Amino acid sequence: MSEAEAQLDFDQGQSVADRLAAEALIIDVDGFEGPLDVLLSLSRTQKVDLRRISILHLAQQYLAFVERAKALRLELAADYLVMAAWLAFLKSRLLLPPDPTDEGPSGEELAAHLAFQLERLQAMRDAAAKLMARDQRGRDFFPRGIPETMERVRKVKYNATLLDLMQGYARIRTRDEFRPFVMDRDNVYTMEQALASMRGLIGFAGDWTSLSAYLPLGWTNDPVRRRAATAATFAASLELVKAGKVELRQSDTFAPIELRRKEGSDDGR
């Protein structure tokens, strides 16, 4: 079939209804979902099995379609034009005798693949229609209308081991007995401790005595402990001065600090 014949066929050889359909194709170009969709629609006019469709004929129809669409000054998307170019190429391949030096797929192979694509698209459309024709939940069959909700009962089980219990008790006992030392305060001597120990001692401090004499046992050798004890003892002695219990003196800068019981204060202990 020559191109001219095909064109004629497309233009005049169809019934009125077919011509209207062809017209609709052009008018509704935007309604098509791409070139493949157009090709599938065009192929229906061949009224044959998609596998035996004439790709050459189809290519001609498509090219005519694109021409007419352009003539109607419809904006054609790029992929319609790409398809047109590709089909023009395919048409030339199909019409010319095969060139043995030419590599790449033959026109027949390309045409066969296009036919396959069209058949597959048509098959998917049929499958989609069959799927949608099935009984559907919420339309044809229904789930339970009053589902009974699964009640979730959450039970909390508390647990404790004997060790937890022992640790708990040990914690309380520790707190009781060594309250000031609960934390790791090995090297911290508090003012309260110093006060407590000095109160017991100042009764015996009638004469000026160096503050260092009041440092607790075991706190004089390690410099860290000595510093802590000295600071605490000094702060405690200031407290005692404030309370009017002792007197403090220092003969010179950095000279030893001395203290003695204040005369008239009978509250040594």
Add this chain to the structure above:
Amino acid sequence: MMDDNDMSDHVEKTSLFEAPPMAEQERMVEAILFASAEPVTIKELNDRMPHGCNAAEALTYLRKRYEGRGVRVVKIGEAWAFRTAGDLSFLMQKETVETRKLSRAAIETLAIIAYHQPVTRAEIEEIRGVSVSRGTVDQLLEMEWIRFGRRKMTPGRPVTFVVTSEFLDHFGLESARDLPGLKELRSAGLLDSRPPPSGAELVGQDDDEDQPELFEDDD
């Protein structure tokens, strides 16, 4: 169920206006009750079923069919619905058990009760040095690890708490006396065994001389 043979002649003649067979009506009632989001009245059933159906009768058959089944057809007010059979309601619950560690406050309170029982709330508070929340005591009571003991013969006759056999069970103890003493706590490294930095007079005081007294008025 109706005898189809008896009626076949009749059915043939009037099939256009004939109600579906009762078995079919029963299926309809079954489907409607199943799918409806609310209980359905007889009137609604009749309205929805083809002309000439007798929903009340179909329902009777349906109820009979579901007798003893896992679901039953029940009447709710004037309407009907499917409901899970009462004896299977346990299937509709999903019980998840979550194990949680007892809070520190609860463990300490429990320990004091175990070591000092019978002990009043005021005594617990004195030993812990903080007040004991009602929730903590309630939780231990609910767990059945403690119970009320005899009232103390002191002013106000306060209630006391003691540990339960449940408690002993859980901790694998024969009696509260089997609780490790302070010496054992110390050798287990749970009690600080360092001598306090100063105030040597405190050392030794935390040995368990007083432990025997803990259980003095144990019952």
Add this chain to the structure above:
Amino acid sequence: MMDDNDMSDHVEKTSLFEAPPMAEQERMVEAILFASAEPVTIKELNDRMPHGCNAAEALTYLRKRYEGRGVRVVKIGEAWAFRTAGDLSFLMQKETVETRKLSRAAIETLAIIAYHQPVTRAEIEEIRGVSVSRGTVDQLLEMEWIRFGRRKMTPGRPVTFVVTSEFLDHFGLESARDLPGLKELRSAGLLDSRPPPSGAELVGQDDDEDQPELFEDDD
């Protein structure tokens, strides 16, 4: 069913661990499936039923019992549910849910995913000859009819789409293998991913350079 007389001794000893009789198990499966609008798996059934039950066996009895009834026991993927019989849909106008009207593009995309799953977006586009809009895929994802499958082991590791059990439930399918006409389509080679003749420009392929490779190890 067991012979109770033969086993009475044994039963006495192990009654605590004995599973309920099969008739009772059938009731339980019935109750659980009735109560849930969602399909329930055998595993879930067994988890909810007492220890030692065989939900799968109980289910076969139950299915038989409901054959031809107004509601039926249907398999959906790996799960089971009661659904009203399809032939009674005419009674159900009241229950009918207005589903969102799907566009032609969405319906076609859904069908392609169902029949070709797992399938990549590029493959869908190759079949339809147009690009798939994001909205279409999003809509299907939102309806929970499709979900992401495993990535393809091809360059770019593209994601794939598969249909869900929600999809199966909606269309009353036991599995994707039961899709209408699946066998015919397969034997006609229409579900093959036939690569285009090498070197040929692909129809419908606008901009996907990696498209030819997509089908290399398609299954």
